[in-house]
Amino acid sequence: xxxxxxxxxxxxxxxxxxxxxxxxxxxxxxxxxxxxxxxxxxxxxxxxxxxxxxxxxxxxxxxxxxxxxxxxxxxxxxxxxxxxxxxxxxxxxxxxxxxxxxxxxxxxxxxxxxxxxxxxxxxxxxxxxxxxxxxxxxxxxxxxxxxxxxxxxxxxxxxxxxxxxxxxxxxxxxxxxxxxxxxxxxxxxxxxxxxx
Amino acid sequence: xxxxxxxxxxxxxxxxxxxxxxxxxxxxxxxxxxxxxxxxxxxxxxxxxxxxxxxxxxxxxxxxxxxxxxxxxxxxxxxxxxxxxxxxxxxxxxxxxxxxxxxxxxxxxxxxxxxxxxxxxxxxxxxxxxxxxxxxxxxxxxxxxxxxxxxxxxxxxxxxxxxxxxxxxxxxxxxxxxxxxxxxxxxxxxxxxxxxxxxxxxxxxxxxxxxxxxxxxxxxxxxxxxxxxxxxxxxxxxxxxxxxxxxxxxxxxx
Amino acid sequence: xxxxxxxxxxxxxxxxxxxxxxxxxxxxxxxxxxxxxxxxxxxxxxxxxxxxxxxxxxxxxxxxxxxxxxxxxxxxxxxxxxxxxxxxxxxxxxxxxxxxxxxxxxxxxxxxxxxxxxxxxxxxxxxxxxxxxxxxxxxxxxxxxxxxxxxxxxxxxxxxxxxxxxxxxxxx
Numbered sequence: 001x002x003x004x005x006x007x008x009x010x011x012x013x014x015x016x017x018x019x020x021x022x023x024x025x026x027x028x029x030x031x032x033x034x035x036x037x038x039x040x041x042x043x044x045x046x047x048x049x050x051x052x053x054x055x056x057x058x059x060x061x062x063x064x065x066x067x068x069x070x071x072x073x074x075x076x077x078x079x080x081x082x083x084x085x086x087x088x089x090x091x092x093x094x095x096x097x098x099x100x101x102x103x104x105x106x107x108x109x110x111x112x113x114x115x116x117x118x119x120x121x122x123x124x125x126x127x128x129x130x131x132x133x134x135x136x137x138x139x140x141x142x143x144x145x146x147x148x149x150x151x152x153x154x155x156x157x158x159x160x161x162x163x164x165x166x167x168x169x170x171x172x173x174x175x176x177x178x179x180x181x182x183x184x185x186x187x188x189x190x191x192x193x194x195x196x
Numbered sequence: 197x198x199x200x201x202x203x204x205x206x207x208x209x210x211x212x213x214x215x216x217x218x219x220x221x222x223x224x225x226x227x228x229x230x231x232x233x234x235x236x237x238x239x240x241x242x243x244x245x246x247x248x249x250x251x252x253x254x255x256x257x258x259x260x261x262x263x264x265x266x267x268x269x270x271x272x273x274x275x276x277x278x279x280x281x282x283x284x285x286x287x288x289x290x291x292x293x294x295x296x297x298x299x300x301x302x303x304x305x306x307x308x309x310x311x312x313x314x315x316x317x318x319x320x321x322x323x324x325x326x327x328x329x330x331x332x333x334x335x336x337x338x339x340x341x342x343x344x345x346x347x348x349x350x351x352x353x354x355x356x357x358x359x360x361x362x363x364x365x366x367x368x369x370x371x372x373x374x375x376x377x378x379x380x381x382x383x384x385x386x387x388x389x390x391x392x393x394x395x396x397x398x399x400x401x402x403x404x405x406x407x408x409x410x411x412x413x414x415x416x417x418x419x420x421x422x423x424x425x426x427x428x429x430x431x432x433x434x435x436x437x438x439x440x441x442x443x444x445x446x447x448x449x450x
Numbered sequence: 451x452x453x454x455x456x457x458x459x460x461x462x463x464x465x466x467x468x469x470x471x472x473x474x475x476x477x478x479x480x481x482x483x484x485x486x487x488x489x490x491x492x493x494x495x496x497x498x499x500x501x502x503x504x505x506x507x508x509x510x511x512x513x514x515x516x517x518x519x520x521x522x523x524x525x526x527x528x529x530x531x532x533x534x535x536x537x538x539x540x541x542x543x544x545x546x547x548x549x550x551x552x553x554x555x556x557x558x559x560x561x562x563x564x565x566x567x568x569x570x571x572x573x574x575x576x577x578x579x580x581x582x583x584x585x586x587x588x589x590x591x592x593x594x595x596x597x598x599x600x601x602x603x604x605x606x607x608x609x610x611x612x613x614x615x616x617x618x619x620x621x622x
Contacts (some may be wrong), residue, residue, distance in 0.1 A: 034446065038436040044474050052465040066465065070473045075479050109582045135451070135459060144457050162460040193453060229611045234619050259620060266616040273613070335614065350550055358547060360539055361587035418549070427548045431475060435539035439476070441534055 029090055032080050040077055047091050048073065051098050054158050057143055058102050058151075064132060068105055072098045091165075093172045098153065143196040155189035160185055227269040233262060252321065259324040260316050267331060270339075272308045278302045279347050284353040291353060294411055298346050305339055346414025352406055352423050355430075359403055362430055365394055369440060376447060384443050392436035399429035472549070480542040545561065 025046075031039035050058075056065035072119055076098050085094065131139065146157055155174060159165035160181075173195045238255045281299055286292040312331050319327060355433065373389045376382065403426040411420035611619075620622075 034442065035482060036442045038435065041435075041474060041478055044477070048470060048474075049464055053460060053463050056463065057460065066469050066473070069465065069475070073473065074477050074480060079484050081482060089277075108518075131459070131462070135456075138451055138456050139459055139463075142453065143460075154621060157457070158460075161454070161457040189453075196453065227610075228523070229616050230609070231611060234611070261617065263620055266613055269616075270613050325621050328617045332614060332617035332621055335617070349503070350546075352451060355547060358540075358544055363545075365537070365540065410456065424548070426550050427544060427551060431544050431548060434537070434544060436479065437537055438541070 013094055025090060026085070029083070029085050033083055033085065035081065036086070037077075040080060043090055044073055047094055050091065051094050051165055054095065054098055057101060057146055057158050058154055060147055061175060063160065064105065068098070068101050071101050075101070088133045090171065092169055092173050095159070099151075099173075101122065103151070115136065142192075142196065148195060149191060150189060152184055153191065157192065158189050161189075198264065227272055228237070228248055229262070229265060229269070237262075238296050242405055248357045256321050256324070259321060260319070262325050263316060263328055264313060265364070267309050267388075268312055269288060271306055272346075274302055277346050278306075279342060280350055284350045285357075285441045286353055290407070290411065291356075294349060294407075295353075298342075298349055301342050302346065308334065329372070329422060341416055345410065345413060348406075348416055348423060349410050351450040352403075352410060352419075355423065356425065358430060359400065362396060362399070362433060364436065366392070366433075369424070369437065372444065373440070376444065382443070382447060383441070385447075388436065392433055393441060395429055395436055397427050398418070399433055402426035410429055468552075472552075474543050477547070479545050480537060481538045 025043075028039045028042050034042060042125055048069065052065060052069045055068045055072070057063065059065055059068065061162050072094060078093060146154055149157065152174065156170060159170045159173070160167070165173075171181045174181065176184070234259050237255055240258065243251070246254065278299060281295060281302065284295060286295050309331075312327055315327055316324065367391065369392065372410055373385050377385050402422055406419055406422035406426055409422050
């Protein structure tokens, strides 16, 4: 079951790392664990756009990104009572769920037509409606290039360069050392530049 | 949006089962007009083998047939809407009166279409064009707003059972809160209950405004906006109930 | 713009506010999964039930003694929990109705019309260009004469025509 897979992965996280928490987040998390829907709603408001961007860059299509984002928060809400607050930002858990949901999404759709054969228009981001045309085109070009990277490279690019997640948190989410993340970061940027 | 769409479509069609009883089945075959049907007119006009008289006769026959089919399609829509309207349950005399008034207006719409159909009998080509133009203008100016009002009324009448359920919930909650507050001295309960009460009062007020807008036959988008607002306030009320439920459960577990 | 600048621009991408609102509502209206029961959990539940039963009974008798009891309206069971399953079901019914209002009834004049008898027509905004485009395709296949609109289209000739489209075409 999907639920059990990511629970198992969560239990491997180290317990001796502390992170600077956003003000009031610890209280919100505890209330959400207690079943307080408005507390979870506050966490949703705080992190939904971030998770959406993460998913959108990886899958490209707005509809699929919305689907997956919804699933991420639905999973989080229905299982938050089992969440063990160990001092990480709540976003770490959400990223974990999002990564797994994207993996599951690709597994479920692996028999679909390959990316190369798709009409490039398929991947245009309506979410970039507020940008001018030149910027939109640049964004889409970079997004498509990120999508062509390996999943770990994608994750590091998105977290470190788009969402400004700290090295420490990125390492925790990806279950790697900080050194490994730095290396991936360097290689990912190099590969991205080569493609562009 | 696949997941959300699935949920909404399932719920939507479940409700549609009550709405659309398919009484327009007799007209169903007439509502499959395709571009090819209209291309026939152009084909006749461009046929060099026809005499001028034959061309006019054939074109007139096709036009009359198409206008007739189109109007019967429109009548099928009216019949469907009438069924849905009649199926809506009303619990007050005001609502029942409104339902009757709207039903009467749909009957008027059907009569209009019948009248236009009879005009086809003696019409020439320009006559059929004139009938089509009149019907189009009438639909834009009269029928579309009416259809909007009827749909809004159907939606509003469905909402009343949700409001009744919420009111019942409010009463039960009031009793629970009243007792527990007395037993525990917890003031969070009363605050949370007040928030729920405020939301519910707003929802009820907006629901009444929506009914007034419908009764006064205000533009459909205005009454729809009020209906949507009342539902949003009702949704907010339930969020407050959830918050209350958490407080109550926490209180009882300590 | 260099790569770093473009990557920074991604931060400005936001989800559709309508999606966000709907998604949040749907999620919060969903019942939560209860955590798997352990022996410790079961013991805690029994303790809660004992306590809440005691609270309920005490309250019941206080009310009975003080004469505040109205048998038709009060039930001891009501005090224990606020019926979360029922609450969620009611909330979901409201959410479903909101979606029906939003999906079924968009801007009043923008709803597309259907010639199907199962749809209640409420829109009138069909323009003649769609039909003309469709006609261009069907005409092209049956006659070498170019159509009046002069527009090329790849619209399928098997698409149905709405009532308003038909009336527009017939009123020319």
